[in-house]
Structure formats: structure tokens, C-alpha cells
Amino acid sequence: xxxxxxxxxxxxxxxxxxxxxxxxxxxxxxxxxxxxxxxxxxxxxxxxxxxxxxxxxxxxxxxxxxxxxxxxxxxxxxxxxxxxxxxxxxxxxxxxxxxxxxxxxxxxxxxxxxxxxxxxxxxxxxxxxxxxxxxxxxxxxx
Amino acid sequence: xxxxxxxxxxxxxxxxxxxxxxxxxxxxxxxxxxxxxxxxxxxxxxxxxxxxxxxxxxxxxxxxxxxxxxxxxxxxxxxxxxxxxxxxxxxxxxxxxxxxxxxxxxxxxxxxxxxxxxxxxxxxxxxxxxxxxxxxxxxxxx
DNA sequence: ATACGACCTCAAGTAGCTTGAGGTTCAAGC
DNA sequence: GCTTGAACCTCAAGCTACTTGAGGTCGTAT
Numbered sequence: 001x002x003x004x005x006x007x008x009x010x011x012x013x014x015x016x017x018x019x020x021x022x023x024x025x026x027x028x029x030x031x032x033x034x035x036x037x038x039x040x041x042x043x044x045x046x047x048x049x050x051x052x053x054x055x056x057x058x059x060x061x062x063x064x065x066x067x068x069x070x071x072x073x074x075x076x077x078x079x080x081x082x083x084x085x086x087x088x089x090x091x092x093x094x095x096x097x098x099x100x101x102x103x104x105x106x107x108x109x110x111x112x113x114x115x116x117x118x119x120x121x122x123x124x125x126x127x128x129x130x131x132x133x134x135x136x137x138x139x140x141x142x
Numbered sequence: 143x144x145x146x147x148x149x150x151x152x153x154x155x156x157x158x159x160x161x162x163x164x165x166x167x168x169x170x171x172x173x174x175x176x177x178x179x180x181x182x183x184x185x186x187x188x189x190x191x192x193x194x195x196x197x198x199x200x201x202x203x204x205x206x207x208x209x210x211x212x213x214x215x216x217x218x219x220x221x222x223x224x225x226x227x228x229x230x231x232x233x234x235x236x237x238x239x240x241x242x243x244x245x246x247x248x249x250x251x252x253x254x255x256x257x258x259x260x261x262x263x264x265x266x267x268x269x270x271x272x273x274x275x276x277x278x279x280x281x282x283x284x
Numbered sequence: 285a286t287a288c289g290a291c292c293t294c295a296a297g298t299a300g301c302t303t304g305a306g307g308t309t310c311a312a313g314c
Numbered sequence: 315g316c317t318t319g320a321a322c323c324t325c326a327a328g329c330t331a332c333t334t335g336a337g338g339t340c341g342t343a344t
Contacts, residue, residue: 024333028332063331069330
């Protein structure tokens with residue numbers, strides 16, 4: 001008897017692979033209540049229905065988007081009440097704003113580092129100036 | 143006697159403000175050995191010399207740049223051996239690469255979210271479509 | 285029969301701090 | 315000289331989002 005798992009039901013390992021995360025991560029999501037508690041085989045192994053795997057994929061995708069778990073919980077919460085499209089859209093747009101802010105921040109950091117590297121290369125020619133500009137640049141507010 | 147602290151020596155509160163972080167953070171840096179152990183007054187209050195405050199500023203600036211503490215430790219380590227400009231520059235450039243990768247990643251996420259939001263606005267006109275596209279978009283691999 | 289991978293639970297570790305409890309010390313005003 | 319309130323002290327625990335490890339069971343292929 002090997003057909004214990006129907007085509008739509010997966011072990012935790014296969015569910016994790018389908019969602020692109022690790023097995024302990026899946027168990028962790030269940031533990032904190034982000035993923036609904038799943039059925040078990042007689043021996044205690046978890047069995048994942050197709051819909052649960054979809055839920056897991058959604059969670060992973062949101063995490064990959066940099067969303068915090070509490071925000072994903074909020075998104076899932078509004079998804080359970082039908083036609084709460086406005087709320088979902090608002091959450092998505094809020095997160096877009098966060099992303100844009102973070103991108104701008106990182107860009108300015110990268111520019112500052114580029115300036116520092118260029119100054120070092122110009123000043124510490126030969127690679128052995130004891131007065132390397134990098135440390136003084138780092139210590140300055142900028 | 144109020145001139146216990148010379149003009150170059152600061153309390154932990156002033157040092158933290160100078161570096162733009164909190165007091166517990168400064169103590170934490172000392173605890174983990176990132177910041178050197180400082181002198182104390184007779185009553186046990188920490189006293190920060192100008193050079194220590196500069197070191198703290200450097201640490202905070204690197205953290206603001208998104209560098210991990212172990213990387214900052216490496217940078218400080220090369221800074222103690224004179225003329226290790228090459229090593230410092232290599233660390234900086236490595237971090238620039240990390241930053242650029244992260245920026246590209248976030249940009250693609252933002253684009254994907256923008257597409258999702260646009261699709262929702264186009265499909266769920268009126269804000270109450272029960273078939274909102276956001277959830278199916280999120281569940282898809284993208 | 286035996287090996288081996290995949291599964292199980294529970295506990296602790298990770299980064300980089302923050303927060304809280306409970307108690308001194310300092311500087312200023314009266 | 316006394317009191318108030320801010321700033322300091324230590325130690326411990328909490329936070330996010332997981333990962334890692336120990337020690338054991340289950341499933342299946344040979």
C-alpha cells in the first residue's frame with residue numbers, strides 16, 4: 001500500500017519543496033499559527049492538502065517580498081472575509097511604499113560607499129597609504 | 143566640583159546621542175566586544191573619551207550601511223594594522239556589491255507588486271470583486 | 285533484514301538589539 | 315541640607331523569523 005497519499009496530498013518535504021522553503025520552516029509556520037494545522041497519518045506524519053500548499057506558497061511569496069509575518073497575517077485575515085479587495089490593495093500599496101523607501105535608502109548608501117572607494121583609490125595610490133581615507137570617511141556623518 | 147568630565151569625555155548618554163543610537167545599544171556593543179571597554183568614575187558611571195566616541199560613530203555608520211557586526215569587526219581589525227588599505231577597500235567594495243544585489247532584488251519585487259496592484263484596480267473595479275486578483279497573484283510563482 | 289532517508293518532538297542558538305525590574309548617582313532648586 | 319527627577323547601573327528576558335542539534339520513529343528499497 002503506497003497510495004496512502006492521493007495526488008493532491010503531500011508530505012511536509014514535498015510541500016516545502018513546492019513552496020521553496022525548508023521543512024522546519026513549514027513546521028514553524030504551523031507552530032505560530034500562520035499556517036493552519038494539518039491532518040496526520042496514523043503514525044503522525046503531516047499530510048498537506050493542495051489548498052494548504054497554496055496557502056504556504058502565498059506565505060512564502062509574501063515573505064520573499066519582505067513582508068513581516070504580522071502583515072501576512074493581516075492579509076490572510078482580510079482574505080477570509082470575501083470582497084475585501086480594498087483592504088488587500090491597501091496593504092499591498094503600503095508595502096510598495098516601504099519597498100520604495102528602502103530602495104532609496106540603499107541607493108544613497110551605495111553612492112556614499114562608491115565615493116569612499118573612489119577617494120581611497122585616488123589618495124592611497126599603491127594600496128599602502130597609512131592615512132587611508134576610508135576610516136575617516138566612515139567616521140564622518142554623511 | 144562639576145568639571146569631573148573634561149571637554150573630551152562624555153557620559154554614555156551624550157556619547158549615544160553623538161553617535162545617533164540608544165544608551166543600551168552602546169552598552170551592548172561593549173558587552174559583545176565591538177566597542178572597547180571604557181573607564182569608569184568612582185561611582186561606576188562609564189566615561190567616554192573622544193576617540194571612543196569616534197569609534198562608536200564608525201560602528202553606527204557601518205551598521206547604517208547594513209554591514210553585519212562581524213564584518214565591522216573585520217574592518218576594525220584591518221584598521222588596527224597600519225596601511226591595510228587594500229583590505230579595507232576590498233571589504234567596502236564587497237559590501238557595495240551586496241548592496242547593489244539587494245537593490246536589484248527589491249526593485250523587481252516592487253515591480254511585481256505594482257503589476258498586482260494595477261491588475262486588481264483594473265479587474266476589481268468598484269472595490270468589491272469577490273474574485274480579487276491579489277491572492278491568486280501572490281500564490282503564483284513569479 | 286538492514287540500510288537509509290524522511291519524518292517526529294523538544295530545546296537551544298542566531299542577530300542585533302529592546303524592554304523591564306529594581307536599584308544608585310548626579311545636578312539643580314528651595 | 316533636602317528633595318526631586320533625570321540619568322546612570324546590572325541582570326534577565328523578550329523580540330523576529332527562523333536554523334540547528336539531539337535523540338528517536340517510520341517508510342521503502344534492496
